[in-house]
Amino acid sequence: MSLLLPTTPTAWLPPLRHALPSPGQGGAGGSVAAAEGRGIAREVLDNGIVALAREIPDPDLIAVSIGVRAGSRFEDDPTAGAAKFMEKLFLQGTERRPSADAVQRPIAVRGGALGTQTGSELVIFAAQARTADVDVLFDVLADVVLHSTFLQDRVENEARVILEELNARRANPNVLAGDIFLPAVLQGHPLARSAAGDLENTPRLSREALCAYRDRLFVGRNTVIAVVGNLPTAEAFDRVSSAFDGMPSGQPAPPSVTSPPPARPQRIDHQAGSAAARIILGGPLPGLRSEDRFPLTVGSAVLGPSGFRLFREIRDLRGLSYDPSPAQVLFPDVGLWMAAAGTDPSNVDLVIELLRAQFTRLREEPIDEAELTDARNFLEGSLVISLETPSAQSGQIIRDEAFGSPVLSDEYREGIRRVTVRDVQRTAQTYLDPDQATLVVVRP
Known part of the structure; x- marks a missing residue:
């Protein structure tokens, strides 16, 4: 459910599977062993860059993904919104290439x-081309990452672009509901800062502040x-080393631990839009x-893309919503569960009741073995299909590391x-309590 991940790409990017610990976080030895076990070679350059x-051989192309721990969770009040500028300004010109074109x-x-x-954890650069290129x-x-100029006129221009994007998000009830939900659940947590930018602070961010954040x-x-x-x-390692050995080693960002x-039971009603209402329930x-991420992921699949419980109850049987769906957003140290649906404003209370009922059912009634098998097969199959291209794999590899x-x-x-029926019910009872959830309703 992309509305909860305010990470709008500029140009092109491989798909994101997770909102993005630091290089080596969780144990460098584990990262090395995992990389080797996946047929991925790993080296650490003298300046600290982890290269994988x-x-x-087929197809005949190269995909490169670069992840830098510089996302919005590393901002503070004076630099709120700076991470979004990074997404924009790095593509606006270098000394050798003085324009976006x-x-x-x-x-x-x-x-x-x-x-x-830009995401909450990482700022990502991604590129692909034929092997011949x-x-x-x-x-x-290398020119973009190491030599972008961040000129004053580009800072001013991109500030206007970011403000336009933020205003467009506020005008879209589906996106707005997610933008309200995330900080409501994560109040006071670094991940509550939006990767989409900061409406109030964006005009105040100076070139000097942005360059300091970058450096x-x-x-x-x-x-x-x-x-x-x-x-x-x-050859891949030689090229990474030659291209990026000029990057200073610096100091790592604080660990994501x-x-x-x-959970805090709360309801937030917001007036926006002209026709449909948008509902998000979660925590x-x-x-x-x-380790609980595995049964939680299986449970989410049962509610959604493999078991179709929400879709069946809300759309197929009652025709109340086109897109009722569950989702999880998982960061290294913190995650969110939610279910969302769009509906006619007159049906809001009924749809909320139906959403709550499905989470209550997951907590009170064990799923059956057929649902468990379907969820496992769905998760394994969709993973293989989503990672069939080099660009998708390079993007996932940097996140894995x-x-x-x-x-x-x-x-x-x-x-x-390994997930069992009992695991799904146990984690639902532990985390997925609709009576302790945050509820956001955006409607005309």
């Missing part, structure tokens, strides 16, 4: 793509680079490092396969 490579053109004219994205690919990426966080010890495609591993905030969870919780591994599949 996976050789795939000059940055994009060398890769675009060769049929490739270059994009950036690997020189251009690394040259542009503090965009350093080797905060950076993971993954290369996937038709390139020998040794907080605890989830307590906090433990993050990706918790940064989070210390590999999805591209036997460990992940075994975690899903």
Whole structure:
């Protein structure tokens, strides 16, 4: 459910599976073993950059993803909104390529793509091109990451763009509901800061403040680079080292090791839109490092894409909503569960009752073995399909390394396969209490 992840891409990016621990967080040894177990080679450069490579001869292309721990959770009040500027400004020009067009053109004219994205944990750079164009690919990426100029006129222009985007989010009830829900659940937590930017502070952020944010966080010890495609591993490492050895090592960002905030029953009603209402019900969870993520993920699949419980009860049987769906957002240390639905304003109370009833059912009644099998098969199958391209794999590899919780591994599949009916009910009873949930309703 993308409305809860305010990480709008500029240009192109591989799909995100998780909102994004720091390089080596959770144990460097575990990261090394996990990488080797996935057929991924791993090296740490002298400046602290973690480089990972996976050789795939077919198709004949190269995908590179770079993750820097510089997302919105590392902002403070004076720098609120700075992470969103990073997504914009790195593509606005370098000394050698003084415009956005000059940055994009060398890769675009060769049929490739270059994009950036800001999340709560990471700022991501992603690029892909034919293997024959690997020189251009690394040259542009290194120039963008190491030599972007952040000129004053670009800062002013992108501030206007960000404000327009934020106002557009406020005008979209579906997105607005998510933007209200996230900080309501995570009040006082660093992850409550929106990766989409800050409406009040964006006009106040100076070029000097943005450059200071960049220089503090965009350093080797905060950076993971993954290369996937038709390139020998040794050459991939040589190219990463040659291109990025000029990045200062710096100091790592603070570790992402907080605890989830307590659940708080609350209802927030907000008037917006002209036709439909948007409902979100949910609360906090433990993050990706918790073993409970596996049964919680299975339970979410039973409610949604494999078991269709919400869809069947709310849409198929009653026709009350086009898109009732559950979702989880999992950060390294904290997560969120939720269910969302759009409906006619006259049906809001009934849809809320039906959403609550399905979570109560999951807590009180064990799922059956067929539902468990379907959920496991769905989760394994959808993972394989979503990661079939080099670009998707490179994006997931940097998240696996940064989070210390590999999805591209036997460990992940075994975690899903270990889930029992009792595990699903236990975690639902522990975390998914609709009576202790945050409820957001946005309607005309």
